[in-house]
Amino acid sequence: MHPTGTLIWYYYICPREVWLMSRHLTPWQENPFIEIGRLISKESYQRDRKEIRLENIVIDLLKTEGENVVIGEVKKSSRFEKSARMQLAFYLWKLNHLGIEATGKLLFPREKKKITVMLTKEIEDELEEAQQKIISIVQMETPPPARRIKFCSKCGYQEFCWS
Amino acid sequence: MKRSIYIFSDGELKRKDKTLCFETKEGKKYIPVENTHEILIFGEVTINKRLLEFLTESEIILHFFNYYGYYVGSFYPREHLNSGYMILKQAEHYLDHKKRLNLAENFVSGAIENIKRVLIYYANRGKPLNETIDKINSIALSIKDCESTEELMAVEGNIRDEYYQAFDIILDSEHFVFEARTKRPPKNRLNALISFANSLVYTTVLSEIYHTHLDPRIGYLHTTNFRRFTLNLDVAEIFKPIIADRVIFNLVNKSIIKPNHFEKKLDGIVLNDKGKQLLIQHMDERLRSTIQHKRIGRHVSYRQLIRLELYKIQKHLIGEEEYRPFQSGW
Ligand code: SF4
Numbered sequence: 001m002h003p004t005g006t007l008i009w010y011y012y013i014c015p016r017e018v019w020l021m022s023r024h025l026t027p028w029q030e031n032p033f034i035e036i037g038r039l040i041s042k043e044s045y046q047r048d049r050k051e052i053r054l055e056n057i058v059i060d061l062l063k064t065e066g067e068n069v070v071i072g073e074v075k076k077s078s079r080f081e082k083s084a085r086m087q088l089a090f091y092l093w094k095l096n097h098l099g100i101e102a103t104g105k106l107l108f109p110r111e112k113k114k115i116t117v118m119l120t121k122e123i124e125d126e127l128e129e130a131q132q133k134i135i136s137i138v139q140m141e142t143p144p145p146a147r148r149i150k151f152c153s154k155c156g157y158q159e160f161c162w163s
Numbered sequence: 164m165k166r167s168i169y170i171f172s173d174g175e176l177k178r179k180d181k182t183l184c185f186e187t188k189e190g191k192k193y194i195p196v197e198n199t200h201e202i203l204i205f206g207e208v209t210i211n212k213r214l215l216e217f218l219t220e221s222e223i224i225l226h227f228f229n230y231y232g233y234y235v236g237s238f239y240p241r242e243h244l245n246s247g248y249m250i251l252k253q254a255e256h257y258l259d260h261k262k263r264l265n266l267a268e269n270f271v272s273g274a275i276e277n278i279k280r281v282l283i284y285y286a287n288r289g290k291p292l293n294e295t296i297d298k299i300n301s302i303a304l305s306i307k308d309c310e311s312t313e314e315l316m317a318v319e320g321n322i323r324d325e326y327y328q329a330f331d332i333i334l335d336s337e338h339f340v341f342e343a344r345t346k347r348p349p350k351n352r353l354n355a356l357i358s359f360a361n362s363l364v365y366t367t368v369l370s371e372i373y374h375t376h377l378d379p380r381i382g383y384l385h386t387t388n389f390r391r392f393t394l395n396l397d398v399a400e401i402f403k404p405i406i407a408d409r410v411i412f413n414l415v416n417k418s419i420i421k422p423n424h425f426e427k428k429l430d431g432i433v434l435n436d437k438g439k440q441l442l443i444q445h446m447d448e449r450l451r452s453t454i455q456h457k458r459i460g461r462h463v464s465y466r467q468l469i470r471l472e473l474y475k476i477q478k479h480l481i482g483e484e485e486y487r488p489f490q491s492g493w
Pocket of ligand 1: 013014016145146147149151155156158161
């Protein structure tokens with residue numbers, strides 16, 4: 001099993017989501033927040049938009065700035081910055097394995113905010129550990145129990161978890 | 164909150180760019196798809212494939228009723244949520260006799276609990292229903308001895324007989340008497356009301372199942388024959404007393420529905436258009452009325468409550484949490 005960038009993102013928010021996603025128990029799409037997320041990533045940065053797929057990763061934006069390859073990931077808010085940073089770091093790490101040196105930019109169009117992400121030894125170790133954990137979550141017979149966190153109110157699984 | 168659309172007139176339902184258009188002799192009506200989750204068709208309506216494709220894209224279900232108000236069938240668009248894992252779990256709980264019986268038992272006991280809530284509600288308002296409640300309690304004792312879903316269905320049938328007899332006490336109306344349960348065709352007005360209201364609950368549950376990962380063809384209490392939808396019949400058992408029956412009692416006790424809303428057809432009695440519209444209107448209101456939900460921490464409508472019930476079933480199938488049917492609070 002190869003964890004995807006999306007699973008990395010969910011892992012840092014709520015491990016339960018990782019399990020549910022792995023069973024393709026996709027959340028109900030009528031949750032307005034999911035809708036907004038889809039629209040933002042569809043409509044922002046139209047100019048640079050070249051969705052790139054490499055193996056099992058999907059990259060929102062890719063440009064070259066001189067010698068540098070810059071990959072970008074569009075997020076609707078910086079509230080889950082840790083998740084976003086690790087997701088992007090994961091892409092950088094994947095590219096690294098393909099022999100491409102890149103830096104990452106996190107883009108929060110709504111907040112007009114950008115964060116640069118670079119691959120360091122610590123981040124690589126952290127990613128390694130996260131991937132191991134994701135694999136063990138996915139192998140669990142039942143999902144990790146629901147824990148109420150701030151994200152719940154915006155989560156597509158909200159009604160499922162708290163029914 | 165998305166709406167249900169009810170079509171009583173004759174005409175043609177078609178796609179018009181990004182909206183639906185219902186065209187009758189009198190003119191055109193536009194139905195925005197974003198606000199619609201199901202369409203119930205009672206009139207003579209012409210449709211084409213382009214429309215069905217558009218409905219699939221928009222995830223809208225069509226439910227058809229014939230001239231007499233009987234449910235005919237549904238256009239259930241290709242599943243938009245799909246988890247092979249959930250289907251396997253559903254099948255596993257169907258094929259394993261113990262697991263199936265456990266779920267079936269829950270549907271029956273959930274139905275009985277809510278039947279009792281209804282009776283207690285009216286007993287608290289001075290109706291002499293204690294004898295019925297006692298009888299139901301004693302029949303319900305045999306649920307845990309049932310070894311097959313047929314036996315469970317029989318117990319539930321006995322309880323429903325007692326319950327329906329009590330309708331005469333609750334209603335106390337010369338125009339609406341129960342006599343006996345008659346289905347196709349219903350032989351009197353009260354039976355016509357029950358049949359029609361129940362079929363509205365069945366279609367509502369079916370529409371909600373569409374937004375989950377459950378396959379409506381695999382039911383547990385009602386025998387699955389892989390051709391018909393049965394899971395919605397199972398789940399409807401729990402909600403019929405508190406949605407359909409409560410609406411019927413209100414309509415009759417407040418004299419909103421009257422003998423002139425019925426007509427004689429096919430050696431039976433059916434609701435006429437005005438009668439159907441009245442029942443639908445009040446059922447719709449009931450489904451949109453809300454109650455406080457502790458775990459979610461806000462108000463949810465009865466329609467949402469049905470979906471939450473389906474989520475609970477999913478969690479049971481996953482092996483996460485034993486399913487406990489919803490019990491009405493009053
Ligand atoms: S609702 Fe809360 S507990 Fe459930 S998956 Fe979403 S974030 Fe996790």
